Amino acid sequence: MQAPMPTPEQISTVDLASWTVVPSQSNPDKDERGPWAVTAGDGEQYSLYFEIADTAYPRQVAEFIVEAVQAHATQLRLSSAFDDVLHERERLRAHPAGADLYELGRGRVVAMMAQLGKLAAEAYETAPAPERAAQERRIYAEVTQLAAQAVSWMEAIHARYGIDT
Structure with missing residues (x-):
């Protein structure tokens, strides 16, 4: 049974530092061309798990997803922090x-x-x-x-x- 794609709500509740790429359960030999999974969360039970399988380079696709999500979230946090600093600067100047x-x-x-x-x-x-x-x-x-x-x-x-x- 294929796991459903995660929702934005699920993604936003998982610590981005815990995101990783692992061989899927059906790829115990860690075959580069076999299915790989994006996981997140702590412990044995992942809060987030989805597989990348139907592509020529599933591991690279999974790694790209993890890097892209982490970079995007970092940019959003940084942008929010800069917005807060700008707002405070304007408040102080007034x-x-x-x-x-x-x-x-x-x-x-x-x-x-x-x-x-x-x-x-x-x-x-x-x-x-x-x-x-x-x-x-x-x-x-x-x-x-x-x-x-x-x-x-x-x-x-x-x-x-x-x-x-």
């Missing part, structure tokens, strides 16, 4: 003290490093299970703010010195 964002004074750098140190310490402290999601959201918001400040300083350097990238 604040009355927003013009100061472009000034890279010693006090600002020291404050940023101190904030980064606190975040690093907090990130390594495991919060009780009911508080973990709130802790992650708080850390993410603070990292986003630091990144927005860093981007503003980069813009200021570009403006002052005409650095081309």
